[in-house]
Every structure is written in structure tokens, then in C-alpha cells.
Amino acid sequence: MATRIVAVGGTIGIMGGGQLGRMMALAGRAMGLHTVVWDPSPRPAGEAADAAIARSFDNSQALAEFLEQVQHVTYEFENVNVETVRAINEVRPVFPPPELLYISQNRLREKDTARRLGLLTTPYGALDTESDVRRAAAEIGFPAIIKTAEGGYDGKGQEPVSSLDEALAAFKSLQGGTRPLIFEQRVAFEREVSVVVARDQAGLTVTYPVTENHHAHGILDYSLAPAPMDETLAFEVRQQARTMAAGLDLVGVMALEFFIDQDGRVLFNEMAPRPHNSGHWTIEGATPSQFTQHMRAVAGWPVVEPRLMLPSAMVNLMGESFMNGYQDVYRVLNVPGAALHWYGKTEMRPGRKVGHVTLVANTVEEAFDGVKAVKQLVRGTSSGA
Ligand SMILES: Nc1ncnc2c1ncn2[C@@H]1O[C@H](COP(=O)(O)OP(=O)(O)OP(=O)(O)O)[C@@H](O)[C@H]1O
Ligand SMILES: [Mg+2]
Missing domain, CATH: 3.30.470.20 (ATP-grasp fold, B domain)
Structure with a gap:
């Protein structure tokens, strides 16, 4: 595909209003790139950008306004809706590409991908049912960590477990069965x-x-x-x-x-x-x-x-x-x-x-x-x- 370029003086759209978006906007500005931040609460990024759209990500009017103002799009947090990002990518190139975003939104998908590309990972298994918990306990063992496969950050949605009983309790408290969980061997890392x-x-x-x-x-x-x-x-x-x-x-x-x-x-x-x-x-x-x-x-x-x-x-x-x-x-x-x-x-x-x-x-x-x-x-x- 031909290289798609935003010239100096052009505008990059940033989905997400946090500090990462702020630092993207500051870096872009130094090189003559304008930025528009889209986030229901666009501070702190909006403060550094040329403009901000302070409306929800499912507001179609906001989407239209965003698309009108920007040439390329990026995002500064990975819990942005991948369907929205895919739709945007049809009309404005999104980088990193939506498929990469999709993989990184789920711990199982990203570890599967890493393995497919030849990297080693901590032993892990998907937990959808209590019998998955029993199987993981037997095959992977303890100590372990059970995590939500999606949506976690800064250690949220994680429980360290040291026995089958603890693992079954964590499966419940993390709402296993209603959302994907992952069982990971706890690494005594150096x-x-x-x-x-x-x-x-x-x-x-x-x-x-x-x-x-x-x-x-x-x-x-x-x-x-x-x-x-x-x-x-x-x-x-x-x-x-x-x-x-x-x-x-x-x-x-x-x-x-x-x-x-x-x-x-x-x-x-x-x-x-x-x-x-x-x-x-x-x-x-x-x-x-x-x-x-x-x-x-x-x-x-x-x-x-x-x-x-x-x-x-x-x-x-x-x-x-x-x-x-x-x-x-x-x-x-x-x-x-x-x-x-x-x-x-x-x-x-x-x-x-x-x-x-x-x-x-x-x-x-x-x-x-x-x-x-x-x-x-x-x-x-x-x-x-
Ligand atoms: N399998 C594991 N074995 C040992 N320590 C772990 C394991 N998984 C997570 N940890 C510890 O917990 C920290 C947070 O876990 P992880 O990076 O998976 O989650 P996160 O919530 O996405 O974190 P962040 O947003 O800070 O990157 C890790 O940086 C590590 O210190
Ligand atoms: Mg981490």
C-alpha cells in the first residue's frame, strides 16, 4: 500500500484524554503536527492539544466531527472500542492497526500471539468454567495468578492464588464464567x-x-x-x-x-x-x-x-x-x-x-x-x- 502521510501542519486525532495523549500532543506540536483529542473527559491531553471533543465514544455526532478534523488517528489507551476503531480505519488510517489493538485487548490473545511468533511465555490457560480451574491447577500448578483477560491495568482485576480452594474463590470473585479469565503461573522472576x-x-x-x-x-x-x-x-x-x-x-x-x-x-x-x-x-x-x-x-x-x-x-x-x-x-x-x-x-x-x-x-x-x-x-x- 502506498505510504499515507500527514504533512507538517496536518492533524492527528487522538482517542483518549490521559497523560499519554497529552505527551503525544506535546511531541507532535514540536514537529508542526496538530492534534484533536476525543474523550468524554479530555483533560489532561486536551489541555495540550489544539482541540478537544468532550463527548462519549458512542456519540455519532462526535465521531463525525472528529473525522472531519483529523487525517490520521491513534489511541492512547487500549480499552477503546475496537469496533469504533475499525469503522474509523475505513475512512481515516488508524495506527497502530486495529488488528494489533484487538490482540492486545485480551491477555489470552496476546500470549497466544507471542507463542505463535516464537516467544516464551509464563505457562497459562483460559478459565471459562470451574473445571478449567481444576485443570489449570493440575497442569500449571501453584503459586499462580488469576487475572481478568480483558480490561485490567495497574494490577487491577488480579488475584494471587496458592491453592485450588483459593483459585476457585478467585474464579468466583473475578466473575469467572461471565467474562474471560486467565490462569498464569506466578513467576519468581529475577x-x-x-x-x-x-x-x-x-x-x-x-x-x-x-x-x-x-x-x-x-x-x-x-x-x-x-x-x-x-x-x-x-x-x-x-x-x-x-x-x-x-x-x-x-x-x-x-x-x-x-x-x-x-x-x-x-x-x-x-x-x-x-x-x-x-x-x-x-x-x-x-x-x-x-x-x-x-x-x-x-x-x-x-x-x-x-x-x-x-x-x-x-x-x-x-x-x-x-x-x-x-x-x-x-x-x-x-x-x-x-x-x-x-x-x-x-x-x-x-x-x-x-x-x-x-x-x-x-x-x-x-x-x-x-x-x-x-x-x-x-x-x-x-x-x-
Ligand atoms: N505471572 C506472573 N508472575 C509474577 N508476577 C506477575 C505475574 N503477572 C503479573 N505479575 C506482577 O504484577 C504486575 C502487573 O501485572 P500485569 O502487567 O500483567 O498487569 P497490568 O494490570 O496490565 O499492569 P500494568 O497496567 O501496570 O502493565 C506485573 O508487572 C508483575 O510485577
Ligand atoms: Mg503490565
Whole structure:
């Protein structure tokens, strides 16, 4: 198919109004690309875009308005309705392609796909009935995690289980039988990593350095890049991301999450068809950033092998730290190499990502020291949380 290009001065439509859309819009603007955000509550993305359509995704008037204003379309969250995205793709090219979105909306589909493309995954099985639970318990064993196959994020819709009784209880509490669930072996991983991969319409595929991720309460807490790990293994992780990107006809940016187990095996966990929280360090730490790379690819422009500027880290700023105010969050800028990214959310809620800090340093150890210093300062802000 001929390359479909949005020229400088053209407009990209973004479905979704969160921080990822905001950072896409900011990156696009620097290159002369306009953006229109469509989301019933379009802050924080709408604040950075040229226009926002603050109406529901099933409003046909809103759809018509959106289509009229944009040339290409992307999305910043994967729970957008795939039927709507398919319909849009008939009249305005959507990147990444709808089929890739469809696969990434379901943990079973994405793990099946990873296996088909030759990657290893954690042993897993679909749970539709209680007898599936018994079979998974016998064949896969414990400890395990039962997750909703669709709609989960930030560790939501997951229950760790250690026995058949617990598994049967989790099957009930997660509403097994009425919606698809997945039973996964719980990996005693040595390290948890992710990689951002970008691909353009010409098929050029590039990867970012592997990122090491640390979670707290199921939510990404901080990331270090490049991951301080064996170089051969890191190369293998990037290679697997390239395989997935090519196998899925990616155009745009996507992220893949992996576990490295005790035997040094790389196990695919899940993917996201968009820039990813674990890639936020690339805003200061690499050129181009994951957001710039994404907008380039969505516009039909070439992607480029990213250059690492400096070893980096990223630490998330969470709503619970700012329940009593966020006016003095700028104090994190006392940490050398720190850059503040504040999303402009007005409501601070526990477990809500409200900003992040990236750190560049001469070594990844030094960047990690910066993470600790930022956390210390956040504890000392007006909230005292
Ligand atoms: N099979 C597993 N074995 C061990 N740990 C796991 C397993 N599955 C998930 N986890 C842990 O829980 C975290 C969240 O799980 P997962 O990435 O599958 O869900 P998510 O809700 O989509 O998360 P996010 O939105 O943060 O990417 C993982 O990053 C990992 O730390
Ligand atoms: Mg995840």
C-alpha cells in the first residue's frame, strides 16, 4: 500500500484524554503536527492539544466531527472500542492497526500471539468454567495468578492464588464464567523488564534500550534504563520486540513487558499498543522520545534508531502523595538531572498517576540515587504523605 502521510501542519486525532495523549500532543506540536483529542473527559491531553471533543465514544455526532478534523488517528489507551476503531480505519488510517489493538485487548490473545511468533511465555490457560480451574491447577500448578483477560491495568482485576480452594474463590470473585479469565503461573522472576519498539510504514523497526521496572502495589513505581543486565540477554529482549512488531504489522510505538526468570529465560508477559509508562524516561534520556517516535510513525514519517543520551530513570508521582496539595511539587527539581512532568490532573486520588520525574545521570546507579532522592522529597511535600 502506498505510504499515507500527514504533512507538517496536518492533524492527528487522538482517542483518549490521559497523560499519554497529552505527551503525544506535546511531541507532535514540536514537529508542526496538530492534534484533536476525543474523550468524554479530555483533560489532561486536551489541555495540550489544539482541540478537544468532550463527548462519549458512542456519540455519532462526535465521531463525525472528529473525522472531519483529523487525517490520521491513534489511541492512547487500549480499552477503546475496537469496533469504533475499525469503522474509523475505513475512512481515516488508524495506527497502530486495529488488528494489533484487538490482540492486545485480551491477555489470552496476546500470549497466544507471542507463542505463535516464537516467544516464551509464563505457562497459562483460559478459565471459562470451574473445571478449567481444576485443570489449570493440575497442569500449571501453584503459586499462580488469576487475572481478568480483558480490561485490567495497574494490577487491577488480579488475584494471587496458592491453592485450588483459593483459585476457585478467585474464579468466583473475578466473575469467572461471565467474562474471560486467565490462569498464569506466578513467576519468581529475577528481573522485570520492558522494551519500547517503533515501526514505520516502510517496515523499519527500531527498539529502545531495555528498561528495568519496579512495581509497588501492582503499579509501576520506578524504571531504570538501560536495564543493568547481561548485554546478550538485553539484545535478545530487543530482538523479541522486533519479532512481535514485524509479526503484528506495527505502525507506531508499542511496549512489551517481560519477566527474566531465575534461569535467565525471557518470558513475555503482556504488550501495550502505544507509548508506555516504562518508556517515559526517553523524553529526556533518548532522542527521539517514544512520543516523538510514535507521532512520526502515525504521521507516516520515518522512525529512526534512537540514541541514548544518558543513563536514565523515571519515578511515578502518585495521587496519594498529594492529597493535601501539590503546589510545592517543583521541589523535586532540586535533584540533579531531574525533570518534572506534571499532568495537570485536578483530582488527586490514591493509585492515580498524576505526574512523573525523569532523571538523567552519568551512570544508571546514579540515576537510581536520584529516584531515591525524589521519593524522599515527595514525602516532604505539603501532604507529608
Ligand atoms: N505471572 C506472573 N508472575 C509474577 N508476577 C506477575 C505475574 N503477572 C503479573 N505479575 C506482577 O504484577 C504486575 C502487573 O501485572 P500485569 O502487567 O500483567 O498487569 P497490568 O494490570 O496490565 O499492569 P500494568 O497496567 O501496570 O502493565 C506485573 O508487572 C508483575 O510485577
Ligand atoms: Mg503490565
